[in-house]
Amino acid sequence: xxxxxxxxxxxGQAAPPLAARLSAQGQRVAVIERKLVGGTCVNAxxxxxxxxxxxxxxxxxxxxxxxxxVEGAPPRIDMPAVTARLQGIAAxxxxxxxxxxxxxxxxxxxxxxxxxxxxxxxxxxxxxxAAPRIFLNVGARPALPDLPGRDTVPxxxxxxxxxxxxxxxxxxxxxxxxxxxxxxxxxxxxxxxVTVVERGAALLGREDPEVSGAIREILEEEGIAVHTxxxxxxxxxxxxxxxxSLGGEGPxxxxxxxxxxxxxxxxxxNTDDLGLETVGITPGARGMIEVNDRLxxxxxxxxxxxxxxxxxxxxxxxxNDHEIVVANLLEGGDRRVSDRIPCYxxxxxxxxxxxxxxxxxxxxxxxxxLVSSRPMSRVARAVEKGEARGVMKVVAExxxxxxxxxxxxxxxxxxxxxxxxxxMQGGLTRETLQWAVxxxxxxAELIPTLLGTLAPxxxxxxx
Numbered sequence: 001x002x003x004x005x006x007x008x009x010x011x012g013q014a015a016p017p018l019a020a021r022l023s024a025q026g027q028r029v030a031v032i033e034r035k036l037v038g039g040t041c042v043n044a045x046x047x048x049x050x051x052x053x054x055x056x057x058x059x060x061x062x063x064x065x066x067x068x069x070v071e072g073a074p075p076r077i078d079m080p081a082v083t084a085r086l087q088g089i090a091a092x093x094x095x096x097x098x099x100x101x102x103x104x105x106x107x108x109x110x111x112x113x114x115x116x117x118x119x120x121x122x123x124x125x126x127x128x129x130a131a132p133r134i135f136l137n138v139g140a141r142p143a144l145p146d147l148p149g150r151d152t153v154p155x156x157x158x159x160x161x162x163x164x165x166x167x168x169x170x171x172x173x174x175x176x177x178x179x180x181x182x183x184x185x186x187x188x189x190x191x192x193x194v195t196v197v198e199r200g201a202a203l204l205g206r207e208d209p210e211v212s213g214a215i216r217e218i219l220e221e222e223g224i225a226v227h228t229x230x231x232x233x234x235x236x237x238x239x240x241x242x243x244x245s246l247g248g249e250g251p252x253x254x255x256x257x258x259x260x261x262x263x264x265x266x267x268x269x270n271t272d273d274l275g276l277e278t279v280g281i282t283p284g285a286r287g288m289i290e291v292n293d294r295l296x297x298x299x300x301x302x303x304x305x306x307x308x309x310x311x312x313x314x315x316x317x318x319x320n321d322h323e324i325v326v327a328n329l330l331e332g333g334d335r336r337v338s339d340r341i342p343c344y345x346x347x348x349x350x351x352x353x354x355x356x357x358x359x360x361x362x363x364x365x366x367x368x369x370l371v372s373s374r375p376m377s378r379v380a381r382a383v384e385k386g387e388a389r390g391v392m393k394v395v396a397e398x399x400x401x402x403x404x405x406x407x408x409x410x411x412x413x414x415x416x417x418x419x420x421x422x423x424m425q426g427g428l429t430r431e432t433l434q435w436a437v438x439x440x441x442x443x444a445e446l447i448p449t450l451l452g453t454l455a456p457x458x459x460x461x462x463x
Contacts, residue, residue, distance in 0.1 A: 002129045004030045007122050009114045009274070010137035012039025013318035014305040014325075016097055018135060021326045023104040030129055031101055032114040032122070038094045039139050040307065041315040044159040047093050049182060050347060051086035052162065056189035057349055060222075067386055077190050080165045087162070116275035120301060123275075133301050135325070136289065137318070138274060140267040140307040143286065147174075147263075149235035153242045156262045158183065168192045172244050172258035174233060176203040176226070178346050180264030181219065185348045188224050195225040195256045197244060202228055204346065208358045210373065211407050214391045218348065221389070227254065235261070269308040284310070293336040294328055295321055311337050314344055341424050345414040350376075350390050353417025356405030356424060359395045359457065368398040370454035374446055376410040381441040387411040392443075394420070394450045401429035403451075408443065416444040430454060 005027035008015045015031060022029045036043045058075070065072035101109045112124040122129045142157035144150070156164075158179050167190050173180045176198030188194040196203070196219070202212045203219075203226065216226055232247030241259040269287035276283060279299045283289055288310035295303050295311070303325060306318035320340055327333035346352035362369045373393040382388040390410035396403050406420045423433050434452040438445035 001121075002030070002127065004028045004108075004129060004131040006030075006133045006135065007032065007129055007131040008135045008137060009122065010039065010139055010270075010306070010308075011037045011097065011101070012137045012139045012306045013041055013315045014322040015039070015135070015137040016101055017319065018137075018305075018322040018325060019101060019107050020104055021322075021330060023106050025330060027106060029104075029107045030110055030122075030131070031107060032110045032112065032124055034111070034113045036094060037101065037109075038097045039137070039318075041318075042093045042097060043090055044162060046315055048086040048090045048162045049158075049186075051089045052082065052186050053182060053347055053349065055082045055085065056186040059191075060189045060349070064386070077167055079167050079190070082190070083163065083165055090162075113273070115273065116278050118278050119299060133329075134303070136271075136274070136297075136302070136304045136308060137306045138270040138308050140269045140287075140313065142263070143266045143268045144263060145265050147233055147235055153235050153237050153261060155235075156260060158262070158264060161187075161262060168258075168260035170195070170241070170258040171260050171262060172197065172242065172256050173262045173264055174244065175262075175264035175266075176200065176228065177264070177266075178204070178344075180262065181215070182347050183262060183264065184224055185219060185222065188219075188222055193258075194223075195227065195258060197230050197233060197246060197256065198226070198228045199230055199233065200228060206358065206361075207352075207354070207407065208360055208393065210391055211352070211358075211393065211409055214389070214409055215346070215348070215352065218350070218389050225256075227256070230254070267307065267313065269310075271308055286310070291337075293338050294334075295324055295337065312342075316343075341421065343417065343421050345417075347414065350382075350387055350410045351412075351414040352390075352407060352409040353413040353415070354405075354407050355417055355421045356403070357395060358405055358407070359393070362395050362397075362404045367404060369404065369457070370396045370398050371457050372450040372454045374450060376443075379410065379443055379446055381443050381445075382411050384441060385411050392446055392450060394447070394454065396430050396451070396454050398456075401431055403428075403430060403433070410443055412443045416442070416447070419444050419447055 007030045009032050011033040019029050062075040115123050117123040170193040173184045173196045184194045184196050204212050230246035234245045236243045238257045242261040244256045246254040271283045271287040289304040291304050291309045305321040307313045324335045327335040343355040376382040376390040377388040392408050394406045408417045430451040434448045
């Protein structure tokens, strides 16, 4: 039995910085990875997908060059080169994380499949490891829903999309949320015909209607066909690829035939072969491990971080998970998951930055709300850039003036939203924020204006 002070299973965003902090305390740490160091973000998520989005953005800019008074040839897409670029960026990031881990004093990077072998014990092939603290950071993978006919047709996952060496003739995307929409727009800009199929009544059903509607308009303006309310999706082979039936019978029945099919309907935690039963844990929906507000499982000395705990499923929340654990274990703190303000981005172009509650969620939680919104067509910076699509919206509590949430869908929206993330984290009210003097011309300069025109729904300017 090899003895350690801590064992970390998986090398997603929480693992390397956690190992570094434990190492700095003089602890002996085993970090176990069965496949690629860096987890989803580095290898099959944020890093390569945003590189793909960047290539697609260049192609779209070339197509639009005449709008800016610039003559340019239509783009020619070299898909092998696009894929080589994104894979090269991912590989360099992965190598950087590997070098970081391997250079930590007292940290052993072990390759292989880890499996819990009872409380405080882990097996990696023939090796047996023990530690009083074990941290699970095993991540998640694309879910493959049991749709009728799924086993009769070839399907692509988000991971597969990052290895394509040719642009699909007609890509059908099942799933109208973050992953699906980013790939839909990127491949449309790279030259594919694209259709998005969503079971829900709207794309990104968690967003307020005006935000969801604006996203749909952006995609449809670029030639992406969108079908919502497809409650009975089934699949079948077709001579030219895959037939996707959207439910209904008779003359009104809808179907889409495409050359390639991407299933982008969520993710499932990598916990099915982790040996959770040896410590008495039964995973929940989509394989998630239940944790408390301090990220502790029901087993003493066992924590679950990142995508496998169902408490965030973003790179930034996984990183924050390690911060919570470090603060509580090493610094005598009492940090909790419930302390963080939810925020995320949708990285279509233009991107969406989101923080806190939507108006719908705020009302459902019992808040008396004030709202303010503006179309991007009224933002000088967006107009000057020729990217005046989207909307900005802020939701605040009527009595206290506390900002409850915001959405910025427009150029730089994923960056501009941080002004409100920081303000909400600092507990600033609308009265304080609206007196800020922002830089002109920027997208963020409209934030004080929005805050200064908050009003009950229906009365707000721009509503």
